[in-house]
Amino acid sequence: MLRRARGHAQAARPRSASLMVIVLAAVSLASLIAASAATAARQARAAASTSFAAACGTKHVTLTGYFETGFPDVTELTSAFTKQYPNVKWQVREDPFATITQDAALTLGGPNPPDLMRLPTISSLVKDHLLKNLTPYYNLYHWNKFPASQLAQLRTSPSGVGVGSGPLYAMGLNYSLTGVFYNKALAAKIGMKSAPKTLAQLDALLAKAKAAGITPIEQFNGGATGGLLFPLQQLMADYGSAAQIDKWVFDKPGATINTPANVKATEHLQQWIKAGYFNSDANAVLYPQMMSNFEAGKALLIFDGDWESGNFDQHMPGKVGFFLMPPLKAGGPVAGMSAPLTYGIAANAPHAACTAYFLNWVATNPTARKINVKYGGSNPGGPTALKIPTVKPGSTTSQTLAAGGLVAKDNGDMGFIANANGSIYAEAWTPAVQKLFAGQTTPQGVLSSVQAAYKAAGS
Amino acid sequence: MxxxxxxxxxxxxxxxxxxxxxxxxxxxxxxxxxxxxxxxxxxxxxVLWPLITSIRYSLYNWDGVSTPHWVGLHNYATVFSDSTLLSVIGHSFQLIIYFSLIPVTLGLIVAALMRRVVTGKLGTVARTVLFLPQVVPLVAAGIAWNWVLSSNGALNQILSAVGLGGITRAWLGDFTFALPAVGVIGVWVLLGFCTVLMLVGMSKIDPALYEASQLDGAGPIREFFSITVPGLRQEIGVCVTVTVIAALSAFDIVYISTSGGPGTQTMVPGLEIYQLAFYNREVGLASALAVVLMVLVLICVLPIQWFVNRGGRQ
Missing domain, CATH: 1.20.5 (Single alpha-helices involved in coiled-coils or other helix-helix interfaces)
Known part of the structure; x- marks a missing residue:
């Protein structure tokens, strides 16, 4: 009996041990499931939360950036971000845009990709899966409230074919606009009392300046740069439309640059060249030389973008005016190249969420928007409901910002023809407009050669 | 025993x-x-591994990041059929005139003059000034030459001062003169190198030969062609080899001064390879052009070496 009882006890012991193991396992599993559920819920909350802590955490974070040299607005923005969020520091490398263009793929695909990087055209980078798809952040931060036209240039298909639609792969730190800057003192000398209303009036002004011994237009077009594209694209928008140009820039099916309207525009540019309206050494002048010559009062006007507005307000306060390229007929639609200052997040960026938070902060935070306008001189983008920060009335920046409103009203925003693909500027446009300036090719020749290069790059 | x-x-x-x-x-x-x-x-x-890698890349269509696709000799066919690429190769042969022919000829003459006329401290100063371009970084030199050759640069100011204002222009932006202007920078860079090498070579020529020729009544020109030039066969060979390679593989001077412009007037293979690889992301085609360039350099340089060495043995 005792033996039986002992045996029973002995037999009962393993059974109770098994039971204990099962209970413990069940408890552990339950705790694990509970813990996992809690983590998932926390992650879901973080993913759904737009708070700084959810994106960047509360511990020390170092964001890495690869930025373009010579843009004080970006430096000021990163500093202000660190000031507001002291646990975020920035480690930034800067290079000229040409270097960034050549390094982009290797840097983004390398072992230490930056969190945030200034980008050239995005399509080839997307094709190689080097950029993060920003759609989750678009949804999280409600970037659908931003002007859709501003973000269009930052969208492409996941295979990198075509620009203008598809997922969002980059954001603009601000959105620039091109037009015509003029020297007020020289304008007064030739009797220019207001901005020209038509292309014919602009032609007349240029002729007056030439007759008065003033260089009508100072433009860079030397080395590997094709600065004549600025006036050329404005003329193309006059003779055609911004929408037609965008079709070509965004690689829409059947789009061609070689249209009758663009031939007329290029012929108009050729007339300006033949009339001697440009600085005679344009084919040897680079951008910085153009700026220093214009700032030294050596020319009536330059075709350029609003990224120089802040510079003019600082170094030539009250002396530089701005007008949009006048249309063919008075009251016609106005247009301007409107390009985002494109920044993207590397596909393997270590702090993608925090970087996306920064991008949203740049577009929405009042301090950031003020910095963007003050140092960049450009439209800070962001929700349409947010007002653009006010600037000093009469300043060059105030004029370029006001012009942005006019262009938006006429749907005149257009992408830059130099950005249609990664090689079109260096391989086709630059040699073509340099040849046009030197009388080595015809307007038809310019457009044919560029279209051939465009087709070759797309094939 | x-x-x-x-x-x-x-x-x-x-x-x-x-x-x-x-x-x-x-x-x-x-x-x-x-x-x-x-x-x-x-x-x-x-040297060897990058060379083998370049040859391998030249057989693929590759953008440097995604999966490469085998295309065999297609990239080489493109190099030899694309008129732009052929004209680019042609430019580098034109540069041989400026980078090789002029510096070697001038170097010989200047060295002969310095040996006979410019001696002592003046000679040292002249040698230093001529050799200085070899010491100055080419990027800095290129920027300085950009200023000199610009529309209101020193060259045009001098031309205007002597009454030749009518021919002034932005030399590096002119379709006719851009390549010769780049060539002038090459002459400036390589003249000192050639001169100093020739001077060293001249110091090794037995002075008795010069004395003997003078006793025989030979003038300076006869002396130059009969003693100096044959005595400098090896040095001339080295100068020609180095300068021809510099012309065919030119990059830095062109990149800084014109970036290949205006149009494609000063585009050279070195710069085209760089643009194809890093801007167009056509690594295969860039590698094929690089291999062709290497073969061209060898085709040009090996006969020079053979000629110089054969002369040395004779």
Whole structure:
């Protein structure tokens, strides 16, 4: 009996041990499931939360950036971000845009990709899966409230074919606009009392300046740069439309640059060249030389973008005016190249969420928007409901910002023809407009050669 | 018996000596390889391996990031059928005039003049000034030349001052003169190198030859062609080789001064390779052009070397 009882006890012991193991396992599993559920819920909350802590955490974070040299607005923005969020520091490398263009793929695909990087055209980078798809952040931060036209240039298909639609792969730190800057003192000398209303009036002004011994237009077009594209694209928008140009820039099916309207525009540019309206050494002048010559009062006007507005307000306060390229007929639609200052997040960026938070902060935070306008001189983008920060009335920046409103009203925003693909500027446009300036090719020749290069790059 | 032992021990000694000598020879051979190894490793890593890699890349269509696709010799066919790429190769042959022919000829003349006329401290100063471009970084030199050749640069100011204002222009932006202007920068850079090399060569020519020729009544020109030029055969060979390579593989001077413009007037293979690889992301085509460029350099340089060496043996 005792033996039986002992045996029973002995037999009962393993059974109770098994039971204990099962209970413990069940408890552990339950705790694990509970813990996992809690983590998932926390992650879901973080993913759904737009708070700084959810994106960047509360511990020390170092964001890495690869930025373009010579843009004080970006430096000021990163500093202000660190000031507001002291646990975020920035480690930034800067290079000229040409270097960034050549390094982009290797840097983004390398072992230490930056969190945030200034980008050239995005399509080839997307094709190689080097950029993060920003759609989750678009949804999280409600970037659908931003002007859709501003973000269009930052969208492409996941295979990198075509620009203008598809997922969002980059954001603009601000959105620039091109037009015509003029020297007020020289304008007064030739009797220019207001901005020209038509292309014919602009032609007349240029002729007056030439007759008065003033260089009508100072433009860079030397080395590997094709600065004549600025006036050329404005003329193309006059003779055609911004929408037609965008079709070509965004690689829409059947789009061609070689249209009758663009031939007329290029012929108009050729007339300006033949009339001697440009600085005679344009084919040897680079951008910085153009700026220093214009700032030294050596020319009536330059075709350029609003990224120089802040510079003019600082170094030539009250002396530089701005007008949009006048249309063919008075009251016609106005247009301007409107390009985002494109920044993207590397596909393997270590702090993608925090970087996306920064991008949203740049577009929405009042301090950031003020910095963007003050140092960049450009439209800070962001929700349409947010007002653009006010600037000093009469300043060059105030004029370029006001012009942005006019262009938006006429749907005149257009992408830059130099950005249609990664090689079109260096391989086709630059040699073509340099040849046009030197009388080595015809307007038809310019457009044919560029279209051939465009087709070759797309094939 | 004792004689046999002696003979045997002598044989052994001889055999031992020869073994020792053989061992020493083997050790010396190994020591040579040990000393050679670092250079061989560096040469293999930084010259041979990139060369093999370039040849491999040239057979693919590759953007540098995604999966490459085998295209065989298609990239080479493009190099030899694309008129733009052929004209780019043509430009580098034009540059041989400026980078090689002019510096070597001028270097010979200047060195001969300096040896006879500009001696003492003045000679030292002249040598230093001429050699200075070899010391100045080419990027800085390129920027300085950009200023000199700009529309209101020093050259045009001098031309205007002497009444030649009518021919002034932005030299580096002119379709006709851009390549010669780049060539002038090349002359400036390479003249000093050639002159100094020729001067060193002249110092090795036996002075008795000059004395003898003077006694025979030879003038300076006869002396130059009959003694100086033949005596500098090796130095001329080195100068021509180095400068021809500099012309065919030019990059830095062109990149800084014109970036290949205006149009494609100053585009050279080195710059085109760079643009194809890093802007167009056509690594395969860029590699094919690089391989073609290497072969062209060898085709140009090997006959020069053969000619110089054959002359040396004669």
């Amino acid at each position: 004792s004689e046999e032992v002696m003979v045997t021990s002598r044989r052994e000694l001889r055999a031992g000596r020869s073994t020792l000598r053989a061992r020493r020879g083997v050790a010396r051979g190994y020591a040579g390889w040990v000393f050679l190894a670092p250079a061989m490793v560096a040469y293999g890593m930084f």
